Amino acid sequence: MAWKSVKAVLLDLNGTLHVGDAPTQGAVLALKRLRMSGIPVRFVTNTTKESRRALKKRLDSIGFGIELNEIYTALRAAHSLIRQRHLRPYYIMEDDALLEEFSDLPRSGEADGSDASAVVVALAPSKFDYATMNRAFRILQAGNPLIAIHKARLYKRPDGLALGPGPFVEALEYASGVRAEVVGKPEIAFFRACMDGLNCSPDEVVMIGDDVRDDVRGAMDAGLRAVLVRTGKYRSGDDSLLENTGGVACDTFASAVDMLLGDDIS
The missing domain is CATH 3.40.50.1000 (HAD superfamily/HAD-like)
Incomplete structure (x- = not known):
């Protein structure tokens, strides 16, 4: 062709x-x-660090004229999956993306995630600390599923390459024995x-x-x-x-x- x-x-x-x-x-x-x-x-x-609306705003400021309905994100696909399965996730996700893209869905209401029925992991540099990862590990140990919005090994920042969510997802897989279901590319x-x-x-x-x-x-x-x-x-x-x-x-x-x-x- x-x-x-x-x-x-x-x-x-x-x-x-x-x-x-x-x-x-x-x-x-x-x-x-x-x-x-x-x-x-x-x-x-x-991209999971920001919502589609925030992403469009940033791209428009760079000079790209992009319509919101032209943007297809792994967050959008994850939203559909969570809704279809009636899950109540514990999210490891940046607040901007979580509040805008998932505000209409149930989420864990307990600080320790004890009421969660799944763990959802996105690229969330500010959330990848021991306490958060350990909460996620305990939820998985209780028999709940692990959903990775994607498993990219790395991504490009203006200051160079940086770890993606993949290494953190694999750490949870290794510790819990639960294999992640990957949603995005x-x-x-x-x-x-x-x-x-x-x-x-x-x-x-x-x-x-x-x-x-x-x-x-x-x-x-x-x-x-x-x-x-x-x-x-x-x-x-x-x-x-x-x-x-x-x-x-x-x-x-x-x-x-x-x-x-x-x-x-x-």
């Missing part, structure tokens, strides 16, 4: 379009060009949910991201095409993980858009 036959694009955010409050090189103009081409765009992120169900309403097949959709495992390989496992960008959390040698997969690597999101819109690309 030629790249010009792509009918929709899923885009990672942090590390791909921006790092912190700064866009990656040429990203603002590249997104405008992609929109002008008429190809539908959705923003697919594991790279889960196939998450990518498929992000495609709802696009009216195209998975192989007509391309995912662009900076994480070779969660963004690129995850998308390809779901049947999508994928482009790895050498920004954000990209590390030298990640390209080798694309060998014989059909995945492609580009220097930046802007160069990926050049490739997608180029008439001579096949």
